[in-house]
Amino acid sequence: MSDTNLTGVEKVYVYEAPVRLWHWINMLAIIVLGVTGYFIGNPLPTMSGEASDHYLMGTIRFLHFSAAYIFAIGFAGRIYWAFFGNHHARELFYVPIWRASWWQGFIDELKWYLFLKSEPAKHEGHNPMAQLAMFFMFVLGSILMIFTGFALYGEGTGPGSWANSLFGWVIPVFGQSQDVHSWHRLGLWIITVFVIAHVYVAIREDIMSRQSMVSTMISGWRYFKDKR
Amino acid sequence: MSSQVETFYEVMRRQGITRRSFLKYCSLTAAALGFGPAYANKIAHAMETKPRTPVIWLHGLECTCCSESFIRSAHPLAKDVVLSMISLDYDDTIMASAGHQAEAILEEIKEKYKGNYILAVEGNPPLNQDGMSCIIGGRPFSEQLKWMAEDAKAIISWGSCASWGCVQAAKPNPTQATPVHKFLGGGYDKPIIKVPGCPPIAEVMTGVITYMLTFDRIPELDRQGRPKMFYSQRIHDKCYRRPHFDAGQFVEEWDDEGARKGYCLYKVGCKGPTTYNACSTVRWNEGTSFPIQAGHGCIGCSEDGFWDKGSFYSRDTDMNAFGIEATADDIGKTAVGIVGAAAVAHAAMSAVKAAQKKGDK
Numbered sequence: 188m189s190d191t192n193l194t195g196v197e198k199v200y201v202y203e204a205p206v207r208l209w210h211w212i213n214m215l216a217i218i219v220l221g222v223t224g225y226f227i228g229n230p231l232p233t234m235s236g237e238a239s240d241h242y243l244m245g246t247i248r249f250l251h252f253s254a255a256y257i258f259a260i261g262f263a264g265r266i267y268w269a270f271f272g273n274h275h276a277r278e279l280f281y282v283p284i285w286r287a288s289w290w291q292g293f294i295d296e297l298k299w300y301l302f303l304k305s306e307p308a309k310h311e312g313h314n315p316m317a318q319l320a321m322f323f324m325f326v327l328g329s330i331l332m333i334f335t336g337f338a339l340y341g342e343g344t345g346p347g348s349w350a351n352s353l354f355g356w357v358i359p360v361f362g363q364s365q366d367v368h369s370w371h372r373l374g375l376w377i378i379t380v381f382v383i384a385h386v387y388v389a390i391r392e393d394i395m396s397r398q399s400m401v402s403t404m405i406s407g408w409r410y411f412k413d414k415r
Numbered sequence: 416m417s418s419q420v421e422t423f424y425e426v427m428r429r430q431g432i433t434r435r436s437f438l439k440y441c442s443l444t445a446a447a448l449g450f451g452p453a454y455a456n457k458i459a460h461a462m463e464t465k466p467r468t469p470v471i472w473l474h475g476l477e478c479t480c481c482s483e484s485f486i487r488s489a490h491p492l493a494k495d496v497v498l499s500m501i502s503l504d505y506d507d508t509i510m511a512s513a514g515h516q517a518e519a520i521l522e523e524i525k526e527k528y529k530g531n532y533i534l535a536v537e538g539n540p541p542l543n544q545d546g547m548s549c550i551i552g553g554r555p556f557s558e559q560l561k562w563m564a565e566d567a568k569a570i571i572s573w574g575s576c577a578s579w580g581c582v583q584a585a586k587p588n589p590t591q592a593t594p595v596h597k598f599l600g601g602g603y604d605k606p607i608i609k610v611p612g613c614p615p616i617a618e619v620m621t622g623v624i625t626y627m628l629t630f631d632r633i634p635e636l637d638r639q640g641r642p643k644m645f646y647s648q649r650i651h652d653k654c655y656r657r658p659h660f661d662a663g664q665f666v667e668e669w670d671d672e673g674a675r676k677g678y679c680l681y682k683v684g685c686k687g688p689t690t691y692n693a694c695s696t697v698r699w700n701e702g703t704s705f706p707i708q709a710g711h712g713c714i715g716c717s718e719d720g721f722w723d724k725g726s727f728y729s730r731d732t733d734m735n736a737f738g739i740e741a742t743a744d745d746i747g748k749t750a751v752g753i754v755g756a757a758a759v760a761h762a763a764m765s766a767v768k769a770a771q772k773k774g775d776k
């Protein structure tokens with residue numbers, strides 16, 4: 188988006204260091220959260236022997252909560268960077284549906300994905316379709332997970348704990364505790380669907396589009412494959 | 416008027432309770448509420464000097480399990496004393512008077528103790544058919560409830576019916592049974608104390624009412640209006656099977672080795688992790704046992720709408736997300752399957768197109 192004329196441009200600096208660092212830490216946190224979360228909801232087969240010999244669920248939950256702190260603090264930091272970073276740092280947090288050019292780009296991108304166009308447009312930042320998915324599934328999904336997650340966490344740490352004081356109100360908003368669990372559980376799948384689409388599209392774009400993708404999140408530079 | 420109003424102590428003596436029993440009751444109450452022995456004197460003093468607060472116990476749409484639970488309080492003394500304090504006034508299940516005489520009592524209390532009586536409600540009012548599904552003394556219960564609520568000092572919502580709606584409010588709720596706080600609405604300005612459970616534990620009920628009568632104040636309530644002293648923790652937080660949960664040792668099927676060894680019931684749907692109640696600490700039937708101790712998971716009876724929350728035997732219960740009625744895992748796995756398949760198909764198509772393009776050149 189905000190595509191100025193990219194004709195003749197070879198490369199653009201898009202992702203600043205904090206964004207890149209956050210992206211990869213966040214990826215690791217989500218992998219840990221997804222796997223441990225799945226096993227909290229569907230625990231592994233029973234261990235034999237004395238209860239005092241094991242702490243499997245305890246360890247899984249500990250990993251989940253540790254990754255949760257990293258995930259949540261990272262998300263907060265990412266929001267901070269949206270204010271102080273370059274304009275690309277803000278793209279994640281809103282979808283400019285009020286702009287005709289955004290819609291035009293969106294339809295363009297849709298056609299490219301439906302094989303109705305032989306060549307995609309160039310984009311400095313996110314393409315409109317990616318922006319839509321990132322906002323609705325990743326940003327809103329993350330907010331859902333952080334609010335429901337810390338509300339559940341606060342149930343364990345109990346009344347008077349910071350998590351309970353700050354996020355306890357979330358429980359009655361969803362109904363009761365079991366509803367919060369169900370939504371948190373559904374969140375795993377929302378994030379998983381996003382991850383599948385995100386990884387597939389990033390790799391495909393890297394190969395088939397006119398610009399770099401994966402390496403951009405490593406070096407920060409967007410390289411364009413042609414000068415048209 | 417004040418000279419006619421008896422103290423609790425006078426009432427108890429009149430009911431044939433000896434001073435010795437009275438003092439015993441005071442120390443028992445102090446202990447039950449978690450206070451030190453010194454508090455027994457304070458309680459005794461309060462009951463000797465303070466005019467008693469009348470308790471009106473109304474019954475709406477309900478099964479009387481709350482009353483049944485209440486009269487089985489572990490300590491017979493506590494039960495006798497508390498009953499002697501409240502049955503005097505109005506409780507259509509256990510009071511002596513009947514008919515017009517009984518209804519007259521309500522009128523008298525409402526007038527004489529305006530703003531000063533406690534209204535305990537068991538069950539809830541059904542609102543459909545003009546409230547005809549529950550008629551008390553010739554008029555809908557909803558009317559009686561609204562009328563008595565006007566001048567009450569506080570309301571106790573006994574059980575899940577009064578607190579949340581319970582079974583009669585389960586979908587599709589044909590009589591439109593409505594919990595007390597929703598029926599009275601946001602404009603109602605007296606405190607409503609929810610004591611949920613189906614039924615609530617006897618000691619929790621006597622504990623709450625004793626606290627209110629002896630200290631003449633309402634117990635500290637949580638966000639949902641439940642007394643913190645009994646509802647601030649989940650069953651799971653104090654469950655004696657918790658070490659098996661943390662270890663990852665579960666009952667996988669009802670008759671397996673784990674079931675015999677008393678492993679955690681999480682995988683067979685225990686709602687202990689999502690249920691606020693005192694069962695795992697106070698237990699039931701004079702502290703004998705509670706569902707989990709008997710080998711069955713908690714079904715979450717003290718939680719809002721527990722009848723409509725899907726299976727009692729799975730933690731992955733039905734939910735209504737984006738208009739789809741299914742469990743989170745069912746919705747999620749289907750979505751992942753579709754998106755995964757779409758990605759694979761799209762990748763294949765992309766490869767074909769790319770090859771074509773190369774060929775064209």
Ligand code: HEM
Binds near residue numbers: 368369372378
């Ligand atoms: C990408 C983000 C996350 C994913 C995919 C995820 C996934 C899950 C899943 C699938 C469960 C099992 C739900 C159930 O059946 O009860 C779970 C439980 C839980 N999660 Fe998360 N979660 C995420 C983020 C968080 C965050 C940010 C927190 C905040 C502390 C959190 C705290 C919890 C807690 C407290 C539980 C309940 C543990 C228990 O019942 O023992 N989660 N998570």
Ligand code: SF4
Binds near residue numbers: 537574615
């Ligand atoms: S709260 Fe539930 S339990 Fe009490 S009388 Fe009602 S049906 Fe019975």
Ligand code: SF4
Binds near residue numbers: 687688707
């Ligand atoms: S039996 Fe239920 S309440 Fe007890 S530890 Fe297991 S899940 Fe928690």
